[in-house]
Amino acid sequence: MTLTDIRDQFPILQQEVNGHPLVYLDSAATSQKPRVVIEAIKRYYELDNANVHRGVHTLGTRATDAYEGARDKVQKFIGAAHREEIVFTRGTTTGINLVATSYARSVLKEGDEIVITPMEHHSNLIPWQQAALATGAVLKYIPLQEDGSILLADVEKTITERTRMVAVTYVSNVLGVVNPVKEIAEIAHRNGAKILIDGAQSTPHMKVNVQEIDCDFYAFSGHKMCAPTGSGALYGKRELLNKMEPIEFGGEMIDFVELQSSSWKEAPYRFEGGTPNIAGAVGLGAAIDFLSEIGMDAIDKHDRRLAAYAMEQMSAVEGITIYGPSRNRTGLVTFNLDEVHAHDVATVIDNEGIAIRAGHHCCQPLMRWLKASATARASFYLYNTEADIDRFVQSLRNTVRFFQSIE
Numbered sequence: 440m441t442l443t444d445i446r447d448q449f450p451i452l453q454q455e456v457n458g459h460p461l462v463y464l465d466s467a468a469t470s471q472k473p474r475v476v477i478e479a480i481k482r483y484y485e486l487d488n489a490n491v492h493r494g495v496h497t498l499g500t501r502a503t504d505a506y507e508g509a510r511d512k513v514q515k516f517i518g519a520a521h522r523e524e525i526v527f528t529r530g531t532t533t534g535i536n537l538v539a540t541s542y543a544r545s546v547l548k549e550g551d552e553i554v555i556t557p558m559e560h561h562s563n564l565i566p567w568q569q570a571a572l573a574t575g576a577v578l579k580y581i582p583l584q585e586d587g588s589i590l591l592a593d594v595e596k597t598i599t600e601r602t603r604m605v606a607v608t609y610v611s612n613v614l615g616v617v618n619p620v621k622e623i624a625e626i627a628h629r630n631g632a633k634i635l636i637d638g639a640q641s642t643p644h645m646k647v648n649v650q651e652i653d654c655d656f657y658a659f660s661g662h663k664m665c666a667p668t669g670s671g672a673l674y675g676k677r678e679l680l681n682k683m684e685p686i687e688f689g690g691e692m693i694d695f696v697e698l699q700s701s702s703w704k705e706a707p708y709r710f711e712g713g714t715p716n717i718a719g720a721v722g723l724g725a726a727i728d729f730l731s732e733i734g735m736d737a738i739d740k741h742d743r744r745l746a747a748y749a750m751e752q753m754s755a756v757e758g759i760t761i762y763g764p765s766r767n768r769t770g771l772v773t774f775n776l777d778e779v780h781a782h783d784v785a786t787v788i789d790n791e792g793i794a795i796r797a798g799h800h801c802c803q804p805l806m807r808w809l810k811a812s813a814t815a816r817a818s819f820y821l822y823n824t825e826a827d828i829d830r831f832v833q834s835l836r837n838t839v840r841f842f843q844s845i846e
């Protein structure tokens with residue numbers, strides 16, 4: 440499959456919205472789903488549906504094979520050393536909360552440091568605030584450069600021997616910048632700290648190898664990479680996962696249960712209590728096959744090229760401010776138009792069938808740093824084209840003209 444005929448694989452993109460062919464530029468919020476993923480979920484429910492790890496009957500075996508097969512696919516996709524290092528989750532938020540609650544609270548003491556950045560999504564910020572509040576640890580921030588990027592010299596200054604935990608996003612959902620996570624991991628480890636990478640915006644767009652980065656934990660969501668909502672995974676180094684206590688207790692995560700106490704299975708099963716999202720894992724596996732067939736390097740190149748093209752075209756729009764660095768960024772552009780609220784921009788261009796996101800993007804501290812109450816954001820994925828961007832930029836021009844006419 441080439442990138443040119445990919446659009447045909449997404450049934451939802453074949454429709455008109457408000458009388459115009461849909462241009463979907465909100466994939467950073469959630470991506471659309473290709474036919475192969477929708478079909479895989481349908482096939483699972485029509486042929487194989489049963490609970491996993493429980494029944495000895497044929498459907499139970501098939502469902503278990505499909506679920507565990509998806510774990511193998513995730514392991515390979517992110518370059519983990521062992522399949523047991525992949526915990527299925529509901530998404531990035533759940534994965535980060537598991538680490539911040541189970542791992543971090545067991546190791547943090549008063550005066551220890553947790554280091555994050557001001558560009559973190561609330562899902563990689565509030566769990567660490569809560570861990571700090573619960574343990575007396577100090578939450579520290581790596582400062583941002585004027586363009587929103589991170590300087591390694593500042594990372595060196597912020598991470599100290601008192602730092603026990605570092606948590607950084609690989610790609611910012613607002614600035615689009617790709618952070619130097621491998622170098623940050625090296626600095627964290629040199630100081631005796633562990634590092635978690637928020638992979639929500641990187642995993643859909645670029646080749647990820649957790650062993651190469653040498654991160655201790657890596658969390659991502661399926662729904663931003665062509666898989667269903669409610670799917671995702673947390674990677675954790677095996678020796679760390681097996682030291683961590685579960686935070687949910689119940690069926691299938693146990694080894695032995697006595698009247699007064701219980702013991703747990705090894706990772707990842709100790710973290711997957713209850714009936715999991717089996718169809719979600721099947722869909723995630725199908726999405727990984729789909730993306731791998733196209734090739735993550737090709738997708739990365741495509742998304743970066745589109746973002747660069749969009750930045751170039753958007754720069755010529757009257758009164759526009761584009762946020763984030765001009766280099767080293769992937770497929771999204773966040774902006775504001777002078778005198779027009781971001782929500783109004785998104786509403787007006789929706790009338791022309793163009794979907795973008797507006798608001799604080801779950802990054803209130805970053806919005807304050809940008810001195811913006813809200814921003815608009817166009818985000819691109821493998822099914823977008825330059826023609827989509829041309830329509831979007833024309834629509835921005837129409838918006839500027841419309842608001843000038845009513846002033």
Ligand code: C6P
Pocket residue numbers: 467468469529530531532533560562563608610611612637639640660796800801
């Ligand atoms: N960002 C956006 O429109 P969940 O909701 O758990 O799948 O992902 C949370 C999350 C964590 N980190 C980053 C960097 C993210 O971008 C997100 C989700 C969406 O930007 C929804 S707010």
